[in-house]
Amino acid sequence: MERKEISQAVISRLPRYYRYLGELRDDGVERISSQELSKKMQVTASQIRQDLNHFGGFGQQGYGYNVEYLYVEIAKILGLDQEHNLIVIGAGNLGQALLNYSNFSRRGFIFKGIFDHNPKLQGTKIGELEVRPMEEMSAFITKNNIDIAVLTIPKTGAVKVAEKLVECNIRAIWNFAHVDLHVPEWVQVENVHLSDSLMKLSYNSSRYQDIKNAK
Amino acid sequence: MERKEISQAVISRLPRYYRYLGELRDDGVERISSQELSKKMQVTASQIRQDLNHFGGFGQQGYGYNVEYLYVEIAKILGLDQEHNLIVIGAGNLGQALLNYSNFSRRGFIFKGIFDHNPKLQGTKIGELEVRPMEEMSAFITKNNIDIAVLTIPKTGAVKVAEKLVECNIRAIWNFAHVDLHVPEWVQVENVHLSDSLMKLSYNSSRYQDIKNAK
DNA sequence: TAGATTGTTAATCGATTAACAATC
DNA sequence: TAGATTGTTAATCGATTAACAATC
Numbered sequence: 001m002e003r004k005e006i007s008q009a010v011i012s013r014l015p016r017y018y019r020y021l022g023e024l025r026d027d028g029v030e031r032i033s034s035q036e037l038s039k040k041m042q043v044t045a046s047q048i049r050q051d052l053n054h055f056g057g058f059g060q061q062g063y064g065y066n067v068e069y070l071y072v073e074i075a076k077i078l079g080l081d082q083e084h085n086l087i088v089i090g091a092g093n094l095g096q097a098l099l100n101y102s103n104f105s106r107r108g109f110i111f112k113g114i115f116d117h118n119p120k121l122q123g124t125k126i127g128e129l130e131v132r133p134m135e136e137m138s139a140f141i142t143k144n145n146i147d148i149a150v151l152t153i154p155k156t157g158a159v160k161v162a163e164k165l166v167e168c169n170i171r172a173i174w175n176f177a178h179v180d181l182h183v184p185e186w187v188q189v190e191n192v193h194l195s196d197s198l199m200k201l202s203y204n205s206s207r208y209q210d211i212k213n214a215k
Numbered sequence: 216m217e218r219k220e221i222s223q224a225v226i227s228r229l230p231r232y233y234r235y236l237g238e239l240r241d242d243g244v245e246r247i248s249s250q251e252l253s254k255k256m257q258v259t260a261s262q263i264r265q266d267l268n269h270f271g272g273f274g275q276q277g278y279g280y281n282v283e284y285l286y287v288e289i290a291k292i293l294g295l296d297q298e299h300n301l302i303v304i305g306a307g308n309l310g311q312a313l314l315n316y317s318n319f320s321r322r323g324f325i326f327k328g329i330f331d332h333n334p335k336l337q338g339t340k341i342g343e344l345e346v347r348p349m350e351e352m353s354a355f356i357t358k359n360n361i362d363i364a365v366l367t368i369p370k371t372g373a374v375k376v377a378e379k380l381v382e383c384n385i386r387a388i389w390n391f392a393h394v395d396l397h398v399p400e401w402v403q404v405e406n407v408h409l410s411d412s413l414m415k416l417s418y419n420s421s422r423y424q425d426i427k428n429a430k
Numbered sequence: 431t432a433g434a435t436t437g438t439t440a441a442t443c444g445a446t447t448a449a450c451a452a453t454c
Numbered sequence: 455t456a457g458a459t460t461g462t463t464a465a466t467c468g469a470t471t472a473a474c475a476a477t478c
Contacts, residue, residue: 007468009470011415012411012415014415015408015410015414015415016411018414019411033434033436034435034436044470044472045471046472050471053438057437059435061435061477062434062436064434065436078418078421079414079417079418079422080414084417093311093312093315094309094312097312101309101409103410107413109413148417172416172419186423188420190416192412194313194316194407195230195318196227196230196234197389198405199229199230199294199295200226200227200229201387201403201405202294202295202324203226203229203293204403205294206293206294208386209386224445224446225445248458248459250459259447259448260447261448264460264462265446265447265462272460272461274461276454277453278458278459279459279460280460
């Protein structure tokens with residue numbers, strides 16, 4: 001597949017393209033030009049063409065892009081043509097919420113297990129799955145071919161658990177714990193720091209008020 | 216306060232500085248140089264100094280930065296010195312998870328209400344709050360001085376609700392719905408598109424395997 | 431064929447890093 | 455005072471946008 005390093009800025013935009021193309025497809029749209037898409041998505045047509053051309057020439061001069069085809073191709077680029085096996089670590093509210101969010105499994109992200117160190121939660125059912133004790137995690141990962149671990153435990157435990165996951169040869173960690181994980185380069189970490197996001201919103205809205213008042 | 220437009224790249228890094236400074240403070244560290252902090256955070260010292268100087272000169276030549284002082288100043292910049300009143304719209308798993316996450320209220324983000332259009336949920340208690348019907352939302356926002364609305368409903372309803380929120384003069388929307396909201400410039404939107412984040416992780420881990428296999 | 435629109439190169443813009451004079 | 459380290463300017467790097475030749 002791809003050889004050259006592609007910037008994370010580009011990667012971050014792919015899911016959004018994918019979403020818009022999915023909507024177009026559902027609306028029965030067959031073809032779209034970068035210009036039309038650009039208007040819809042509020043980005044430049046240039047950027048769309050540049051971004052896509054990192055991965056290949058999906059369009060056709062004088063025609064534009066075939067929606068269905070491009071949709072499928074982006075799915076492949078994102079690895080959505082393959083199934084991913086996930087486990088959730090931390091059966092709190094957030095872990096449960098993610099597990100129950102059906103849209104993920106629709107895209108091939110299959111939750112295989114959920115773990116918690118709280119004995120009171122162990123054995124209770126969340127969706128289809130029973131909460132397992134942490135001790136079973138390592139064996140479970142190997143046995144069930146787990147790709148991705150979802151970390152929804154408080155930051156105090158997260159670093160230790162991440163180390164354990166690395167030992168288990170996990171490939172990817174979706175990290176909701178409010179701490180930076182240090183892992184070998186062959187383990188991918190995607191952080192969702194909710195409080196950072198909320199603070200950013202707080203800044204932007206506070207600042208807007210200041211500007212308004214200053215005028 | 217600030218006049219000049221500061222890039223979102225800078226703003227996005229502030230919460231992370233804030234987190235590291237908080238930890239240093241808790242560890243009883245009094246002063247830190249940009250170089251030391253740079254090593255800890257794995258960013259360049261230059262970037263730290265540049266970023267901070269957008270907001271003022273918080274350091275002192277030959278000394279570095281006073282941890283406690285800088286911590287408090289960043290909090291002010293982020294608007295954490297003021298309380299924010301929030302409502303959650305959508306009492307599903309995710310809405311409940313956010314509401315129950317106590318770290319937010321510790322930073323001054325106070326959940327005042329939660330709304331859902333499902334009559335079965337209305338009246339049930341989530342944390343300290345009773346789920347209210349959507350019809351009460353507008354009045355509630357005005358009466359309780361709500362700054363921030365947290366949108367945790369499916370995308371089908373999100374656009375309509377966002378319009379309503381704009382009418383209610385909300386300042387900020389924390390959007391977990393998988394759709395782009397179009398709002399006037401005086402309303403800030405911060406998106407948390409979880410599936411986009413997961414797809415990015417999927418890409419990065421799939422791609423790493425490809426590189427490895429190619430070698 | 432003529433018109434449309436891509437793929438791609440070149441130009442611009444912005445963000446990051448380096449360097450150093452100012453100063454505690 | 456001498457050493458350390460900031461604040462800030464200048465240089466570099468990378469990402470975005472513009473332009474246009476290639477081509478469907």
